[in-house]
Amino acid sequence: MTLTAIRRTLLIFQVNMSSLSNSLLIPVEVRGMKCLDRKKFSRIVILPILKIPDEKLSKITQICKSYFLKLSNFMPVQILQEKNSENFNKCIYLNPDKVSKWLDISEADRTLLKQLNIADDNFDKKEVQLNYDNFKHDEIFKAILPENEEVVSGFSQIGHIIHLNLRDHLLEYRSLIGEVLVDKIKTCRTAVNKSSFIDNTYRNFSMEVIAGEEDFLVTVKENRCIFQFDFSKVYWNPRLCKEHERILEFLKPGDILFDVFCGVGPFAVPAAKKKCRVFANDLNPDSFKWLNHNAKQNKVNMSLFKSFNIDGTDFICSTFR
Template sequence: MKFGFSARLLKTNHFRTAASNTSFPAVWMLLAQYPGRIPGSFAKVQRNSFFTMPETVEDKADPELYSPPPRVRGMTQLDREAFKRTIVVPVLKVQKEIIGSLLKPLKHTLLQRPGLKRVIEDPDDENSRLVMLDPHKIPEFSLGGSEQEVLKQFNIPPVVSKYDLELTYESFKLEEILRAVLPEGQEVTSGFSRVGHIAHLNLRDHQLPYRYLIGQVIIDKNPGVTSVVNKTSIIDSTYRNFEMEVLAGESNLVTKVKENNTTYELDFSKVYWNPRLSTEHGRIVELLKPGDVLFDVFAGVGPFAIPAAKKKCRVFANDLNPESYTWLLHNCKLNKVGDKIKAFNMDGRDFLLGPVREELSKGLLLQTEEQKPSFHIVMNLPALALEFLAAFRHLLAGAARGAALPTVHCYAFSKHPEPALDVWQRAEASLGASLRACCSVHAVRNVAPNKEMMCLSFQLPADPALGHQSDAEAPSDKQPPQGPPREQGASVP
């Protein structure tokens, strides 16, 4: 950190007898906002946190004090030297031997700016130090009564000096730089997620002219981030990946991430990975017990499958994307669970009607009263998964009634005012059976304004799965739900 100083310190001797001014609150509070609303009345709500560029609450006392200079407005190519500016702050001259004892009683009056030193060398006296004070607490460069009492105890003259403090690019926070550079009156912050060494953004149209500057500032202000990318298209509905542009840093997008004590490696440009689903992955795995069987229809690189295998479950994992399948196999070896996971590279319907049907048919026949492992089917393709529920009709035709049918965890997006009700009714229509008595709906996260990601969990009804249809259980869009769907014991971390 560089500090400039004036040729001499200007001393002031204006004292106040009142207590230290507290009408100027500490500035630069950071507020990370996670937009969203509570969905339908019978939804179980759990939000996931994720890394963001937080909003800044403006300093009401002097919003310009720590702001970058006006000349950086409109900058599209980063010029770090242009951010230099000098501000005047109050300081106390103190003998270096008593600095440690003085700081604690003055802690509420010290400079509150993160990243700036509170104690610096005195350019005129090697035996003294300059203690930086908060200009908002000492607005007229005069000390209050409480500060004077503290100084009196240490035999320090209550003299406040003015000090020229040079701020540089390194002095400013990420959001402050972006607020100073981008056009006034427009949104300047944008959520981004961290995937290993990669920062992933979804920039708005008005931010695109500044995208390369934004990318470089993110690298500068976030240790460990060496590549910044911006999504340039919607997620491909087939392989669940999207096109992206590297804004700054290295173009290598093969990265390593750790989630819920499990390590994954992946090529972020070719497979789907969302760090905001960490809590949801953990929630589902928590439902499983050793010996259970998990069928992961859209497995990706393994965030459900691998932790389940580490929990000594038998796992059948599938993904249509050849790249996801390759990285799934790689991560199985990386986590030493290759012998517990059988991996497939096929369409989700073919996986359900082939390996899932075959394994379920065998497993249900072998069930005994003493040994009834639970079967779980995870379908995490929220844009399309509800359509795949039709594959469960007649899936187990011929199986004996009374068998412990699998529990399905199906994900979906909803823009409906009551997303839980919407997802439930759409699932019934696709499945061709009522889920009134056997399902629960869990709110996973808010994806965008008025767009929720939901998880519908239900035990597969016997009639459609075994090849029958009961009029009493047929779905109806005329009857509203009678209270909340039944919870199935899901524990929320």
């Protein structure tokens, strides 16, 4: 079996395993949707519940926690509004993927529940109206995007921008993917998809706004500093945050740092804040602009900080002397 075949087999297995989450609740007719229609996620479902008395709520919920129905904007424990239910004023909504009948609850847990006078008679089913707001972005993607194919496996967030690098088979869904992310991630106002490789002099790349505002000016907090920059014009990789932090831990006051390709200052600015003497360079004029802006915004001692906007080779040859 080739490496590609093995990878695809593992991918299908992962998709099938992950699709178990709330798989019975999302309508199947949304599969293949390319234009987001939120109304199609509205449906009435029948959910398993346990009717319980209020005075035993704390002990019962501890036993039943692993069976809870977990949905966005939905409380698994609710007031039971039914006639002839004087003795049971609360109900626990159970995950239908795990529980469809009383015996689906493990024997050990049933024994504990019976000690609290909760038994088969307390098990019931109830109609509930669900809608788009009850589902997370990954659940919506699994329901809509092609089966047995890689879905949106990950993305980066830079300030208010979600940055994706979508596979070819997902490009026709990109507008929908962007809309869902803007809807579901509260701090996201803009979703972009990378539309080219990093192959230019300044190491930034072209991007397509697939949803939200066309606003590339972001604010990012990293290593106790605040950075502002135009994400469309500079290089910033949020996955390097821990690497930046790890290297900064080696620096101590009085050290000298030469940062040849400093970008907007994720090394240079925190190093200067630690009272290191910093020589920071970047060829990209936009990076140079935001480097100096970030140094001032973070109240760097400018007597310890010197910035350059020249080629890296020239910086090394001229500044290292």
